Amino acid sequence: MTGMLMVQGTTSDAGKSTLVAALCRWAKRQGVNVAPFKPQNMALNSAVTEDGGEIGRAQAVQAQACGLPPHSDMNPVLLKPSSDMGAQVIIQGRVLNQQDAVSYHAYKPKAMQAVLESFQRLRQQHALVLVEGAGSPAEINLRDGDIANMGFAEAADCPVIVIADIDRGGVFAHLVGTLALLSPSEQARVKGFVINRFRGDIALLQPGLDWLEERTGKPVLGVLPYLHDLHLEAEDAIDNRQPTKTSQPLNVVVPVLPRISNHTDFDPLRLHPQVNLRFIGAGERLPAADLIILPGSKNVRADLAHLRQQGWADDIQRHLRYGGKLLGICGGLQMLGQRIDDPDGLEDQPGSCAGLGWLALTTELKAHKQLHQVSGHLADGSAVSGYEIHAGISQGSALASPFAVLSDGRTDGARSDDGQILATYLHGCFEQPSALTSLLNWAGLAQPAAFDYHALREADLERLADLVEQHLDQATLRSICGIEAKPHA
Structure with missing residues (x-):
């Protein structure tokens, strides 16, 4: 049995x-x-x-x-x-x-x-x-x-x-x-x-x-001790723990949207020894940073309205004016475009809204969700991998300069003409060490340290199994x- x-x-x-x-x-x-x-x-x-x-x-x-x-x-x-x-x-x-x-x-x-x-x-x-x-x-x-x-x-x-x-x-x-x-x-x-x-x-x-x-x-089968510095991906709650950083880290800011999704995307950044990652919640303004990342969302139009209500659109505009970098992931990509249409009410009431307008693309939500495990390379040739989970289909001239070229022949995302803004549908885009190094370099970190997120997760799984053997x-x-x-x- x-x-x-x-x-x-x-x-x-x-x-x-x-x-x-x-x-x-x-x-x-x-x-x-x-x-x-x-x-x-x-x-x-x-x-x-x-x-x-x-x-x-x-x-x-x-x-x-x-x-x-x-x-x-x-x-x-x-x-x-x-x-x-x-x-x-x-x-x-x-x-x-x-x-x-x-x-x-x-x-x-x-x-x-x-x-x-x-x-x-x-x-x-x-x-x-x-x-x-x-x-x-x-x-x-x-x-x-x-x-x-x-x-x-x-x-x-x-x-x-x-x-x-x-x-x-x-x-x-x-x-x-x-x-x-x-x-x-x-x-x-x-x-x-x-x-x-x-x-x-x-x-x-x-x-x-x-x-x-x-x-x-x-x-009582056993008592498990408090395990410091264990970093397994959270099921729901945002993990704000920060390991010790270098004296001059790259400052990254992520606005926390009401329906933020796949915030585990940011774990490789949060754990990187040269990155200071901050999640900014409602009632706070976005502080000065090297990079702002717009995360995924399960209700893009409502979360975009929230972003505007918080004054974050103005903060991002100022950030761009002073030369800061901006990245949108999945729902964040859609927000960076000119318009978001949800004619069938897949996420909320049927309707449309204007995007932030920083990339020449529009998005329409479709009933068939895109679900793909993908790999490919960034513009500089660095290997990247991740997964797509989105109902939106994006179109527009901004996509002619892609974030990544995928191994299945498709392209993904967009890069602004001045290289200041990137957008991608790839969740997990920071997990591949080569892609992480490339993106940190783009964001302003001159010499990113090598960091293997998958190896860290594997080591933590081994630590957990050790605890079971020792204490249960x-x-x-x-x-x-x-x-x-x-x-x-």
Whole structure:
């Protein structure tokens, strides 16, 4: 029988994504054919799969931990919010439609069918499937028709472990309270607890662990220490952590739009030793910088209106006047053009709006979303790779001077005549070391240090697997997962 295990959390950001990634690499180390799975994800950070679909970015990282290319079955339901009341619904990698909360609740039984189909396909292909829950299983208002947590676990007959973040405080209340709010059959499904982000002497925590096991009858599988400088791509929240920088870094500014998407694009910049990256939120003006980047957006016209309301368009105009560089990525590319048309209301109400007008191009949103994994080269010949996720089709004379020439014969994006403005549809364009060096040089950094983002992520996955081996009960984990012990060398 194929092994399986689901990681649920007492809260959002308890460490579910990280623990699943850690367990994926731990299992891979033991020679297990393992795959990640998340039934339902709500996130604006997404990735393109090998089968031309779209899944949450966290599942793409977990796939890397397994040594697999990402596949749409790994996250069969993806919800991408475009407003406070509605979201784009993506089923098995393909856009279904736009739905509000009430409509989606009625659709959940069909979504569950897709979830179970994808899960069974993964079980047929892999010896172990590691499942990530969403939020908390104790959200009472979401229990009816749940497909993300215990609703899925019950339907799939999947064992569960629950993780809680001790750094937040109240960890024992979180775990006991979560368990108490589950039904008897769901409580029986919970096979143990993991406590995350512990700082200090474990001996001081031991009385609490003993009490927890006695109170609940569930084992504590282990306590994971707080891991400093861990940089795995965030599922949703923007990561503002900055490693130590050089004395004269390149200053990069990213305005945070209400529906900013794929902000993980900026992780290679944030982590680069010579780049000072700042995310600027509502109520702040854009400070002086070498480079301003307009990010992706799930509602481009509404986010462009927000940008203007904040006075950021004036700040960018001043930035350009003083010789600063400007880059637009995906939705940011569309904003830099002359007009954005959404005749079918794919992101909001049907309509059009004027763009910022700094590039001679227009964009129309089309129902068929462009999903491509791509590679190619920049104008200076530097290798670049990334992925396209966009509904907009852009046209105009600015595209005659492209950002990149792609290996499939297409061109991507635009470069202004004076070279001050670049625009691209390529998410992940900073991840290739050669492209990162080239773009930093264009932005004004004379001698960019070599930086390999993929190697850093791989090293962090190895660190996570080390933690599992050092701090979690290996034998109990293997027993719960249904996999054999690692053979002795």
